[in-house]
Amino acid sequence: MMVKTRELCADFVVVGGGMAGLCAAVAAARNGAKTVIIQDRPMFGGNASSEIRMWICGAHGPNRKETGLLEELQLDNYYYNPELRFTIWDDVMYSFAIREPNLRVLLNSSVEKVEVENGKITSVTAWNLVEYTRYKVSGKLFSDCSGDGILRLSGAKFRQGREGRDEFDESHAPEVEDKKTMGNSILIQLRRTSAHRPFRAPEWAYHYTDETAPKRNLMPEGNNFWWMEFGGVKDTITDAEEIRDELYKIAYGVWEYIKNHPDGRGHGWELDWIGSLPGKRESIRFVGDHILCQKEVEAEGKFKDSVCYGGWTMDDHHPEAIYYPGAPTIFHPAPSPFGIPYRSLYSVNIDNLFFAGRQISTTHMALSSTRVMATTAMMGQAVGTAAAIALRHGELPRGVYERHLDELQQTLLDQDQFIPNIPRRVPELTLKARSDREILRDGWDRDWDDGEHGASFAAGESCSYTFDKPETVSGARLVFDSDLADLKRQRNVETSGEIREMPAKLPRAFRVEADVDGKNVVLANVEENHHRLVQLAWKPVQASAVRLVLETGWSAEPMRVFSFDVK
Structure with missing residues (x-):
């Protein structure tokens, strides 16, 4: 062929x-x-x-x-x-x-x-x-x-x-450089079960006892098993297959030990998934x-x-x-x-x-x-x-x-990538207007150590920019509160039945409208928003005022906006 x-x-x-x-x-x-x-x-x-x-x-x-x-x-x-x-x-x-x-x-x-x-x-x-x-x-x-x-x-x-301690004056580095790295990990995921059945690991796996089991967290609850790690004393690229094989032996052996332990720690759990590919931390x-x-x-x-x-x-x-x-x-x-x-x-x-x-x-x-x-x-x-x-x-x-x-x-x-100590410049058109929500044009797209940088809105409330004379407006940049306290990670236990809701303060439906020649004109109408950053563009208009109208959110809580720019 x-x-x-x-x-x-x-x-x-x-x-x-x-x-x-x-x-x-x-x-x-x-x-x-x-x-x-x-x-x-x-x-x-x-x-x-x-x-x-x-x-x-x-x-x-x-x-x-x-x-x-x-x-x-x-x-x-x-x-x-x-x-x-x-x-x-x-x-x-x-x-x-x-x-x-x-x-x-x-x-x-x-x-x-x-x-x-x-x-x-x-x-x-x-x-x-x-x-x-x-x-x-x-x-x-x-x-x-x-x-x-x-x-x-x-x-x-x-x-x-690893660099030697003196090369970059790093106090946490080893005294002498070496070729060692952090190792690879294989993960397993568990699911709840109401019936205990002993687990039989393959014969090629390790079969641990209390004396030989790894000195790690060997309890099933809340454990994502990141510590099932190996390979840092090998080459995580050229020895990848050998490292994976060793991790399989470890993973099956660890689960057999937990599941069948006489203290019953694993009786309410069963193995749902084991990784087919180890995750790497370091290579070159x-x-x-x-x-x-x-x-x-x-x-x-x-x-x-x-x-x-x-x-x-x-x-x-x-x-x-x-x-x-x-x-x-x-x-x-x-x-x-x-x-x-x-x-x-x-x-x-x-x-x-x-x-x-x-x-x-x-x-x-x-x-x-x-x-x-x-x-x-x-x-x-x-x-x-x-x-x-x-x-x-x-x-x-x-x-x-x-x-x-x-x-x-x-x-x-x-485009909403925060950079420490680098201020975002607010568009000139936004700054020249009169505003009824000054905080929405302070250049901050998140709350910070100095306090809050957003404004809350009930359904139907609005904020506006008003110009001394009509200005050309062709778009808007909006940043909403998507709950940065929620890290939005996947779960350890995929089968928990938990449902993740959209962030409570995130607007779901909103519109941008303008005063054009004495008439109210809708420039953009968004009905199913699920993003934090929204960039809008429309055919340029001569507007004497521009409004953001928050219609509905993803919950009964007030909606929250960090930034509203017009350009």
């Missing part, structure tokens, strides 16, 4: 479809770049997918939750998948990608070749394992969001393992124009080129993982939030290579915080947006830093 090679051409090519890659591809496509995303699995999501089922974690603390594309996607999940079924979550992510007209999706496709000319990647070739076809995808810009840094085949500089890290380190994280990352933020603790898992008798991880404090610089998201030596995800340019210690998926989703949105801006101006990634950084930051802020 002759193997076909199909050729595609794009402005921007994203390799990897986890949370970072998915957000990078959608951000670029929405901002006008013809984009191809290449994913080696049959679904998006990476560690968050139904294959692995890790939680999407991020910044700690009130009002710190990541918004932008991630919040939009998670609200889609509430709307279309209120029971939080993992397989439906896969399809919510699939829909998120394929509805973008500028985005071409290649699933089941694994990159095997990278071509480079004059320090730039010109194409990648991927093998599609269901079509038995190779795809050669040419592009102007590329982003590695694969997690394992497959585009290092380009010759891009990278690091692997690319080298960018800046390497983020522990001390910069601890100093709140106050970079002039911050484009996203972290806020998870420096959660450094021991390389020996489940075979280490002590605590499986050390939670070193980290501020929430801390800025992540744009210079850590593109290659120092391959001129057209971006990256997002766990393999960005950091030390091992900084990675222990930045690796979590809510943080990597924001990296992806930053990279995709930067790629679109670079293409618009004929720039490479470094050129965006040198000449278009303000445009990148303001575009991200406008």
